[in-house]
Amino acid sequence: MTVTLHVCITCRAGLPVLEGEPVPGARLHDALAAQGAPAGVRIVPVECLSACSNGAAIALSAPGRWTYVYGGMSAEDAPDILAGAGAYAGTSDGIVPWRERVTIFRKRSLARIPPIG
């Protein structure tokens, strides 16, 4: 089953934005798209994840799995985000064992939500 990596493309991450420059969320999305999603992951841009004071924010979700939201992400984190998303896709319930979890996901959790239904 394909899991979804939502990326907030309107996130300013609390920083001033120069006119004409892409916001941090958009740069993060572009970096992720450029590197390409691992097997079982689709990258989906979204306008505002309502985590504005903790951006840039991303979310991992799929039917029947725990949803995870992470903040404080930047374009430089793209390789780790994709590795973490791939590990999430490899689980049945969304719970990656703690020791196998990428460090940025261990340290920058904003929330997790039980499977919906």
Added chain:
Amino acid sequence: MTVTLHVCITCRAGLPVLEGEPVPGARLHDALAAQGAPAGVRIVPVECLSACSNGAAIALSAPGRWTYVYGGMSAEDAPDILAGAGAYAGTSDGIVPWRERVTIFRKRSLARIPPIG
């Protein structure tokens, strides 16, 4: 359709906990349960929503709707939380118009996640 109000019952909300005293998340859950869920809402306790530095945390979710996570909640907020959950249950997509949203939901959003699927 019934929507789910998840309540983190292990949340310490960054406060010291006296031995034998219930943690803030448990007190919030008890206050919500005592007042009773509005029509179309079920209250479900959960151990850790991974929003520990922004607790006490709750989440509203249902199939086909946006999920919302809120932080900084306490037992005193129970009436407003239940009013907000009822408004969420009354929508088809989970998006309550901004002006109809309870103030604590306007001000204490941790994240929202698009419908899963």
